[in-house]
Amino acid sequence: MSRAADSAVLAERYGPVRRVPSRRLRTVLISLALVAALGLGIWVAVEGPSSLPESKDVGYDIVSDSEASVDFEVTKEFDSTARCLVQVLDDSYAVVGATTVTLGPHTGDDVSERTQSFTADLRTERRGVTGVVESCWTVEA
Template sequence: MTSRSSENATTAPAGAGSTDPAPSLANRYGAPKRPLGRRLKIGLGAGALVVGVGLAAYAGIANTHQINYDDVAFQIESETSAQVTFHVEKNAADVVQCGVQVLDDTYAVVGWKTVTLEASGENGRESTRRTVEVRTEYLGVSGNVGDCWSL
């Protein structure tokens, strides 16, 4: 039977009078990392450039099919009629429909008309300004474009 005091006496702490060399920083934290090679840097740069050009091309193509519309004016002619003038910018090759609405003082729709803007057959974008007559059920107080969509 061995006692604890005898085990402690034979084992010396590592720092006090030990013959083991102190561990180096490389052993403790690992070897320093190698810098990126020239070929890898060029490859990463070229890859980033290709991705950037691709994103720019996608943004340009996606923007050409966008439909922008603005309300220009409205005129309430009577309890059963109103005129709404609006402006649409679209791709010239697209057929677009717009829902024109007339609202009453509680923002309820009292008149609605769908307007079709045909394709012109040209390339690029085109702007169109239209004035439409909208029949109403009650007296309206404002008129606008509710939405435009491509067919």
């Protein structure tokens, strides 16, 4: 049997032979993927964190079985509006009270003035043991 006949029999039995990309093509594709990943990483490092508000829990006060207040700070851009989800938790970390606080644009001249302090008063279903800011996000205008 000739070599061509052997190839035809094998192709009929197992399907056509797969072509493997050349070493040069693989190198080019990997290089492009690395450049794209590096570009994405730089974009996230430069643009990402500055546009997202950051929160910091400062303190809380459990006023009664049905009331609490949470003190927190938010750092955001001067002209942006943010919303923060503030929660009161019980000793099993169940949410017993929650509210969403909207923080509008504010004025300032210095980067240090991007941080503002807030207090959220909440009603609770039962006595809580701690108050936290769960998350903050930017609201599209």
